Amino acid sequence: MNEIKLYKSRWKAIRLMLLCLPFIIVALWDLRYETTLMPDWVSWLCLCFFGWGVPIGIFNLLDRKPQIIINETGIFDRSAYKDFINWDIIEHAYWNTSYKQTFVCLIIKDQFKHLIQIKSKLKEVSLAMGYSEININLGPIRNIDHQKLTALIVNLAKADPSARATLLSQSNNLPVKH
Structure with missing residues (x-):
């Protein structure tokens, strides 16, 4: 895989x-x-x-464990979530920056929003700041181009499950920002 x-x-x-x-x-x-x-x-x-x-x-x-894993199943952020976020529940993704910390914000499809367990006050603050229900922090990650990573996440979420392996193999070396 x-x-x-x-x-x-x-x-x-x-x-x-x-x-x-x-x-x-x-x-x-x-x-x-x-x-x-x-x-x-x-x-x-x-x-x-x-x-x-x-x-x-x-x-x-x-700590040499991977912080974020992206595969054919979904995306996993070790610091925030316990399991993979399946591509089928992601509607769209965008990036947002505050205080030099970049986040990839995942917009979840309406039929899956009940699966997200976030306290209402925290969710309200997050949405008011321009973030979504699920945010992946890229701050501790090695220098990676957050725009290209976000584009890859959007493409993988919209892709047919059989095409995801091809997309991943084509983008195995995500470009770092200089």
């Missing part, structure tokens, strides 16, 4: 740790030498908050 597997970016995990490290060092230095740079409670708060960036970054750096 043809599959496209998209993995988390190692560079983004390293960048997270590198961005947190100066704050951790300043907080430790301030606590160790009891400077008047900032109050102790601010140093502890800074240490606790930015300290989480290191284990999260290490986890993302060592």
Whole structure:
């Protein structure tokens, strides 16, 4: 079975740790030498908050499971859903960006909307921001062209089940953005 597997970016995990490290060092230095740079409670708060960036970054750096899998059955996002989202329930897809985070938004056919289990307040906020019921976050993924990925998802959703394998084999190497 043809599959496209998209993995988390190692560079983004390293960048997270590198961005947190100066704050951790300043907080430790301030606590160790009891400077008047900032109050102790601010140093502890800074240490606790930015300290989480290191284990999260290490986890993302060592996590080599595919984040998103696209195959003939459907699309699977490991971070948000427990099972594949079947191509037959997807009506359309579009991409949306907010705060430099790109999402692929999947519009579900009306007869399958009852299958989506999202709290009503969260759903209202999501729809008000221009997203749909099901959103796939491309933020942690390696640099991928979100427009071409969205076009592939739309083509696979509209394609005949027998033609999906051909579409997947033709687009096995999704272009990265430069």
